[in-house]
Amino acid sequence: MFTYLTNGERSLFDEFDRLQREMDQLFGGWPRGAIRGGRAGAFPPINIGATDDAVHVYVYAPGFDASRFDVTIQQNVLSIGGSRAPEPREKRTWYLRERFEGDFRRAVTLPEDVDPERVEASYRNGILHLVIKRRAAVRPRQIPIA
Amino acid sequence: MSERKTTEKAAPGAAASETALRPNVEVYEDADGITLIADLPGVAPGGLNLQVDKETLLIEGNADLALPEGLQPLHAEVRSTTWRRSFALSGELDPDGIEARLKDGVLRLHIPKRAEVRPRRIEVRVT
Numbered sequence: 665m666f667t668y669l670t671n672g673e674r675s676l677f678d679e680f681d682r683l684q685r686e687m688d689q690l691f692g693g694w695p696r697g698a699i700r701g702g703r704a705g706a707f708p709p710i711n712i713g714a715t716d717d718a719v720h721v722y723v724y725a726p727g728f729d730a731s732r733f734d735v736t737i738q739q740n741v742l743s744i745g746g747s748r749a750p751e752p753r754e755k756r757t758w759y760l761r762e763r764f765e766g767d768f769r770r771a772v773t774l775p776e777d778v779d780p781e782r783v784e785a786s787y788r789n790g791i792l793h794l795v796i797k798r799r800a801a802v803r804p805r806q807i808p809i810a
Numbered sequence: 811m812s813e814r815k816t817t818e819k820a821a822p823g824a825a826a827s828e829t830a831l832r833p834n835v836e837v838y839e840d841a842d843g844i845t846l847i848a849d850l851p852g853v854a855p856g857g858l859n860l861q862v863d864k865e866t867l868l869i870e871g872n873a874d875l876a877l878p879e880g881l882q883p884l885h886a887e888v889r890s891t892t893w894r895r896s897f898a899l900s901g902e903l904d905p906d907g908i909e910a911r912l913k914d915g916v917l918r919l920h921i922p923k924r925a926e927v928r929p930r931r932i933e934v935r936v937t
Contacts, residue, residue: 708851709887715880722875724851724888726915751847755840762834763849775884789874790851790915 707764708746710772719774719796726790733792734769737780742794745769830894833869841929843922844903850893851915858912860919862905868896869917902927 708725723744725733734745750765774796782797836847850858852873861868873891899905899921907922 706887710885711883711888712885713877713881713883715878715882718878719884720878720881722888726849726851728914751836751838756838757840758836758838760835760837763836763847764834772885787914789854790849791873791875 706770707768708744708770710744710770712772712774714775714798717798719778719798721772721774721794721796723770723792723794724790725768725792728787728790728792730787730792733785733787735783735785735792735794737778737783737796739780740774740776740778741771742774742796743769743771744792744794829890830870830892831888831890832895833871833893835895843907843920846897846917846919846921848893848895848917848919849915850912850917851888852891853893853912853915853917855912858910858917860908860910862899862908864905865898866896867899867905867908867919867921868894869919870894871917 708723710724711722713720713722721742725746725748728746728748732747734743736743745768747767748765775798777798778796779799780796784795786793833848833850835849836845838845846867848869850869850871850873852875853871854874857872857874859868859870859872861870871893873893875891902923903921904924905921909920911918
C-alpha cells in the first residue's frame with residue numbers, strides 16, 4: 665500500500681505504528697507505576713542502561729543546540745529540558761510535519777546509588793549522552809566471632 | 811494542484827528487517843523543489859545510506875552508539891539502531907540535483923524540480 669505524502673493519506677504501516685504505541689502504553693513502561701515513569705511516545709525518547717560503575721542515559725534529541733540543553737539532577741531524579749526552533753512556514757506547501765518542535769522537559773528516576781556530583785554530558789550526532797557515576801557498592805562487612 | 815510529488819512506499823526488504831525504525835520527517839515544497847527533513851539521531855555521515863534512482867529515494871541510517879562494555883539495559887524507548895524510510899519520486903523532480911546535509915542527527919535533502927517545470931512569473935503589461 666502506498667502513502668502519498670502530498671495528500672495526507674495514512675498507510676497501513678501508520679496503523680501498525682499506532683497499535684504498537686498503544687500496546688506499549690498498555691504493557692510497557694518502566695518502572696511500572698512510577699510517578700515519573702513517563703509515557704510511550706514522549707519526546708525525546710530516552711534509553712537508560714547501567715554498568716557496574718555508572719548509569720548511562722541516551723536522549724534522542726537531534727538538531728538541538730547543545731549549549732541550550734538544561735540538565736539538572738537532584739538526588740536520583742534527572743531532569744532534561746531543551747528547545748528546537750520550528751522550521752519557517754512561509755511560502756511553502758507542507759505535506760508532512762511529524763518532527764517535534766518547541767520546548768520539552770522530561771524527568772526520569774535513576775537507580776538510587778547514582779552520585780549527583782559526578783555527571784558528564786556530551787552531544788554527538790543528535791544524541792545527548794549522560795554518564796552518572798554510581799557510588800561504590802557498600803560491601804558486606806564480615807563480623808568476626810570472638 | 812493535486813499532483814503527487816513524492817510517494818512513500820515500503821522499502822525493498824522492509825519485511826525482512828522489520829526492526830528498522832521509521833524516522834519522523836517534514837516535507838515541503840517551494841518553487842525550486844521539494845525539501846525533506848528527517849530526524850536520524852545517532853547517525854553519523856558515514857552511517858548514512860541514500861539511494862536515489864528515477865523513481866525511488868531510500869533513506870537508511872545506522873546509529874553509532876559506541877555502547878560501553880557490560881551495559882545492562884534498564885529502560886529502552888528506542889529499540890533499534892537502524893532508521894529506514896523510502897519515498898517514490900514523481901517525474902518532474904530531478905534526482906541528479908539532490909543535495910543532502912547531515913548535522914546533529916538531522917538530514918536535510920533538497921530535490922530540485924527540473925528547470926522546465928519550475929513556475930515562471932508572467933509579467934502582465936498594461937497597454
